[in-house]
Amino acid sequence: MTKLSVNINKIATLRNARGGNNPDVTQVALDAERFGAEGITVHPRPDERHIRYDDVMKLKEVVTTEFNIEGYPDERFMEIIRIVKPAQATLVPDPPNVLTSNSGWDTIAHQDRLKDIIAELHEYGTRTSIFINPEVKYFEPAKLTGTDRVELYTEPYAVLFPNDKEQAVAPYIEVAKLAQDLGLGLNAGHDLDLDNLKFLIQRIPHIDEVSIGHALICDALYYGLENTIQMYRRQLEMD
Numbered sequence: 263m264t265k266l267s268v269n270i271n272k273i274a275t276l277r278n279a280r281g282g283n284n285p286d287v288t289q290v291a292l293d294a295e296r297f298g299a300e301g302i303t304v305h306p307r308p309d310e311r312h313i314r315y316d317d318v319m320k321l322k323e324v325v326t327t328e329f330n331i332e333g334y335p336d337e338r339f340m341e342i343i344r345i346v347k348p349a350q351a352t353l354v355p356d357p358p359n360v361l362t363s364n365s366g367w368d369t370i371a372h373q374d375r376l377k378d379i380i381a382e383l384h385e386y387g388t389r390t391s392i393f394i395n396p397e398v399k400y401f402e403p404a405k406l407t408g409t410d411r412v413e414l415y416t417e418p419y420a421v422l423f424p425n426d427k428e429q430a431v432a433p434y435i436e437v438a439k440l441a442q443d444l445g446l447g448l449n450a451g452h453d454l455d456l457d458n459l460k461f462l463i464q465r466i467p468h469i470d471e472v473s474i475g476h477a478l479i480c481d482a483l484y485y486g487l488e489n490t491i492q493m494y495r496r497q498l499e500m501d
């Protein structure tokens with residue numbers, strides 16, 4: 263069954279808004295695991311707008327489910343991975359000033375660089391995933407990088423879903439089958455929520471892991487974190 267990794271970036275956004283330690287990012291991660299999260303995801307960005315690098319060091323000591331660290335593989339990111347050796351590192355091609363992640367890798371143009379980075383991450387025993395658009399041309403090159411998994415960038419799916427769910431999911435079904443044929447593990451993330459998640463999983467049941475943050479934390483403002491995590495877990499259960 264598809265696992266739920268809770269992205270706690272936005273907990274750090276709220277904490278940073280007042281400069282103290284409330285909410286306590288580390289405590290929220292522990293509670294999220296207790297409430298049913300099967301992984302914790304963080305995305306330390308170069309400007310540390312939310313998750314800070316020292317958050318990552320503290321989380322390393324306490325996360326007992328799968329720790330997934332996302333980010334652009336600059337020197338600081340690679341250094342934190344060398345130290346933390348998380349269960350998974352998800353490489354994202356974000357430039358420093360981007361509002362949020364908005365594209366997957368060009369695995370053709372960046373194949374050699376990704377291959378070197380992935381080989382280094384494997385030396386640490388870290389599983390690798392690379393953020394990818396639902397475009398067929400990028401999948402065989404992704405396989406050639408040696409990555410264990412790809413993460414489907416699902417914002418385009420989320421945007422189109424309200425108007426035409428079948429059209430929204432069609433490209434993802436195609437590339438998910440290709441990933442399976444290539445022996446690539448399959449993650450998915452970005453803008454998944456309580457409305458669009460179940461349909462994606464019904465159409466692509468072999469997704470290994472979804473990482474969900476923004477919508478889940480927003481939902482928790484109304485339903486509470488424990489209830490919300492359970493609501494998302496129920497969306498992942500097969501009928």
Ligand SMILES: CC(=O)[C@@H](O)[C@H](O)COP(=O)(O)O
Pocket residue numbers: 269271272304305332354361362363393451452473475
């Ligand atoms: C890679 C991705 O789509 C998300 O994991 C990303 O972490 C979202 O970043 P923000 O929380 O900074 O919007």
Ligand SMILES: NCC(=O)COP(=O)(O)O
Pocket residue numbers: 269303332413450451452453454473474475476477478
């Ligand atoms: N990899 C996607 C992720 O971790 C969270 O994305 P979002 O749910 O905050 O859009």
